[in-house]
Amino acid sequence: MADKKYLIGVDLGGTNITFAAVDFRGRITRKLKIPTQASRGRDAVMKRIIDGIRQLVLEQGSRAGRPAGVGIGSPGPLNSRTGVIYETPNLPGFRDTALAAPVHKALGLPVYLENDANAAAFGELWAGAGRRVENLVMLTLGTGVGGGIILGGRLYSGVDDTAGELGHMVIDPTGPVCGCGQKGCLEQFASATAIARRARQAVEKGGGSRLLKLAAGDPANISAKLVHEAFFLGDALARKVWLDTCRYLGIGIGNYINIFNPQKVVLGGGVMTSGRRKALFEPLKKEALARAFSRPARTARIVAAELGDEAGVIGAAGLALQKLR
């Protein structure tokens, strides 16, 4: 079995770095997670990435085969062709930083860099909710709203690798100001942050007694997850907040169905971890499909992501495999 090979996926985040040995069918065979310690600066983080990969290879042992290549998913903007991070708010010091080249130099393996949201979309295509389809749009509803576009079985990343900023489609120019500078981006209605904010504002105006109880009486504790819990307890305010979210998210998803005519729309991220439960997911699907033209709406299946927070590390490995081939 001397020619047995596996892939290494790396998910570089502001808080943690996840390393995974991934087989050629997209299954994780070993995983390692370490704190990023971003505040210690760029060179320290680079060293942690290289050491982490070495550690993973060591733990795998020679019987598991040899690593064929490394895929790194990182927040961007970045250039996947040159392997350079332009800048990234959660990793101080990483401005115009070559990431792929030094890792390649240290390990002697092919190394590929990709935007983390794109990697997650590719992971779902390869080994998750997008298996057996070729065209999908993925929205990750977390602190923000990330996006990824897969067309013809390949990641679409645009001219500068900045395509797929699907959370920053303006859907209501009178909406809340977004971190990107615009008003009324989809992210301002559908992220976990936005859901919690709307619920807090509503509770402060009165109502939502069950939700407030779940939050130990303090509106500051309200999260998107608690909104979902209160929804299931029959809290009318939580129900309204979620149905409003469905309406906005429906506009966004309907727009993407009209633009891309995809086979699937995959919804991931923290909001969907509880949101995929049927009573929450059905009104969302209904809203979205009612917003699109009938033919693409008949085609598009709106589904929950399957890989959770492993989508990024699996997808980074999968993109490396696609490039190696």
Place this chain on the structure above:
Amino acid sequence: MADKKYLIGVDLGGTNITFAAVDFRGRITRKLKIPTQASRGRDAVMKRIIDGIRQLVLEQGSRAGRPAGVGIGSPGPLNSRTGVIYETPNLPGFRDTALAAPVHKALGLPVYLENDANAAAFGELWAGAGRRVENLVMLTLGTGVGGGIILGGRLYSGVDDTAGELGHMVIDPTGPVCGCGQKGCLEQFASATAIARRARQAVEKGGGSRLLKLAAGDPANISAKLVHEAFFLGDALARKVWLDTCRYLGIGIGNYINIFNPQKVVLGGGVMTSGRRKALFEPLKKEALARAFSRPARTARIVAAELGDEAGVIGAAGLALQKLR
């Protein structure tokens, strides 16, 4: 020169059918335009298409070579793989109608069918404003707002050929009701129809004396073209209507730049025929680029279409050539 060849492009519209002999570099060498006479029904229209192609070939003469294939651009929705029109509001009787097959049978030439807005986008790519780029988004601002997406030098038309409905992105859920059933589609702000409607409404509330004069005193005569003329005469109301249009169109274009990170955004259609004049075009570009993330905004060039109403017939021929190859 027995092996000299040319392409035949057909642009099937509700009012006219345009036929063109197109060389392999996208230049029209001969053109023929006849009324569609859509009210005479499907079979009559089919016959007019076939007769029109025969007439064009006859006029070309044998010295011009032989036709290599036919590309037909038609309103949709339609299926480009099977050459079937699903339905199309302006051509009564064309429900689930095979169009490519009977034309092929009558003429013995390869025949390809494509959505007209997609054909126009491909035409601009091949021989117009999109020459030498591979990724572009085209918006056609006419009675409605049509769209076309070119990625990697190829038309992107989705799973059912319905992708690229770029005029039906909801950008303001409180906006006017659209023919598609949604509220606040881009089309409801940026089409010639929408511009004229907003100008009429504003004139009826008072103001716009120069615009009203151009319209011979009757608000019903106000068109997008007259709004542009009045803008140049210094009419404050016309100026406001156009700047509002730029703001909405800027939201739409900014969204598409964030989604696609394209090399170009090409703007065509009746609105741009006068709108490409610098004083009108500059505020539009400025609004759009201010709406997108800085990196894709630096890359994306917003330009006016170059082929006018010949884009569709040229693009249909070009798509036929791409498929023949």
